[in-house]
Amino acid sequence: MTPQKKNPLFSLFASVELALFLLFLLATTSIIGTLIPQNSPPDFYIQRYGHKTAQLLRLLDIPDMYNSWWFLALLALFALNLVVCSLERIPQVVRTLRRDGLAVAPEQLPKFPLHREVCLPLGVETAAGQVAALFNTHGWRTREAATATGRLLFAQKGGWTRFGVYVVHCSILIILVGALIGSSKVARNVLHNPHFAFKGSVMLPEGESTNHIVAFKSGEHIDLDFHLRCNAFTIEYYPNGMPKSYRSEVTIIENGQPVRDAVIKVNQPLTYKGVTFYQSSYQPYQHYRVALNKQGGDATTATIAAAQQMDWPEAGISYGIINRESQGEVTRRLKIWFSDNQGEPSVFWVNAGQEAVVERPSGTYTLTLNQLYATGLQATKDPGVWLVYGGCLLMLIGLYIAFFLSHRKLYAFVEGEGNGCRILFAGEANKNKVGFENTFSELINTLQK
Numbered sequence: 001m002t003p004q005k006k007n008p009l010f011s012l013f014a015s016v017e018l019a020l021f022l023l024f025l026l027a028t029t030s031i032i033g034t035l036i037p038q039n040s041p042p043d044f045y046i047q048r049y050g051h052k053t054a055q056l057l058r059l060l061d062i063p064d065m066y067n068s069w070w071f072l073a074l075l076a077l078f079a080l081n082l083v084v085c086s087l088e089r090i091p092q093v094v095r096t097l098r099r100d101g102l103a104v105a106p107e108q109l110p111k112f113p114l115h116r117e118v119c120l121p122l123g124v125e126t127a128a129g130q131v132a133a134l135f136n137t138h139g140w141r142t143r144e145a146a147t148a149t150g151r152l153l154f155a156q157k158g159g160w161t162r163f164g165v166y167v168v169h170c171s172i173l174i175i176l177v178g179a180l181i182g183s184s185k186v187a188r189n190v191l192h193n194p195h196f197a198f199k200g201s202v203m204l205p206e207g208e209s210t211n212h213i214v215a216f217k218s219g220e221h222i223d224l225d226f227h228l229r230c231n232a233f234t235i236e237y238y239p240n241g242m243p244k245s246y247r248s249e250v251t252i253i254e255n256g257q258p259v260r261d262a263v264i265k266v267n268q269p270l271t272y273k274g275v276t277f278y279q280s281s282y283q284p285y286q287h288y289r290v291a292l293n294k295q296g297g298d299a300t301t302a303t304i305a306a307a308q309q310m311d312w313p314e315a316g317i318s319y320g321i322i323n324r325e326s327q328g329e330v331t332r333r334l335k336i337w338f339s340d341n342q343g344e345p346s347v348f349w350v351n352a353g354q355e356a357v358v359e360r361p362s363g364t365y366t367l368t369l370n371q372l373y374a375t376g377l378q379a380t381k382d383p384g385v386w387l388v389y390g391g392c393l394l395m396l397i398g399l400y401i402a403f404f405l406s407h408r409k410l411y412a413f414v415e416g417e418g419n420g421c422r423i424l425f426a427g428e429a430n431k432n433k434v435g436f437e438n439t440f441s442e443l444i445n446t447l448q449k
Helices: 008-013 016-035 042-049 051-059 062-067 069-098 106-111 124-137 159-181 184-189 385-404 433-448
Strands: 114-120 141-146 150-157 198-205 209-215 221-237 243-254 257-265 270-272 275-294 299-305 309-312 317-327 330-339 346-351 355-360 363-381 408-417 420-429
Touching (some): 016 062, 016 069, 042 051, 106 408, 198 275, 221 363, 299 309, 330 355, 420 433
Antiparallel strands (some): 114 420, 150 408, 275 299, 355 363, 408 420
């Protein structure tokens, strides 16, 4: 019978050559996506690469390469290639595992790369029983059958490890599916539900709350089903004035009630209802939170801007900011005037965030001014992230199986010879042949002791 000719398209997608070519393309384009900054404003590409090159980059969707149609098409082709490769080769693996090891002719055993003869002063049945017991003791499931001239024993381990490479294939597909599920572009253009998955940001001033974020690239406002309030923003500096660390103290509010307090740091995000907030930036404002206390008396707080007079009527106090010393937009020192309507006002400098003591005829006061900030938070919702994590874990398992475990087979043919018997051992392994050779020798040496 003439063998059925394979579909050429199926053969193409089942080829390892196509898989290697697609991997090369994916690796090359990923390097391009790493070298060219992603999701930057259009002016950035014009300034860095020139107008014509920037136009070409936009035409090829390089600024958002990992969500571009052609990159997703490459991933789809690679996924299809993996599926077709697996569909073509898995039946061969199944046939290999179903093949009866006892169907091997004893005359074929000396042709195995790994074989060895042993002579024992035992009968065929006794020797076959000892070999079977030896195999079983070491965890080999043994089967045996009588032949015309003796007994043939067969044992194997790790047949399932032949599926290790297909576990890796499956893990890659799971990772790709997870990445697609978590893609904001897929959520917006395919599912038509931008709330399903998104990446965006919010600039939230201290003391204020919001229930929406601004999506990257599209600038679309995406509503949240809760409010996020920034209670306070704290920043620490190195002696040279560079930011050392910063943190946001926030509260989650639902139905007008606070449900959770949290601190967001650079490496300590907050996740709530599938939305993760990362500390990404901050913006100083030229407004200041004032804490004013009268020794042995009352206290008050207020928010004041530069060149603004603030009154504390209950204590008869007025004060304001008349000058500032700043490093960039960050205020370091402030010049304050302070009056209790008794004599000339006090004028003094105070470091931002440090307490100043003011002696006045009406009493002693302590004054602290802290610059107000808006915390910059990146917000993401990625419902496919656990699929990606699960796929990565499955890939590690599959790689371990594929590289470190093997399918091993043992044969032993026992036939009578003179007053004893001759045992011909043979074995094969699809991987780690050196390790299997050691196991093979140890088994035979144990039998001879």
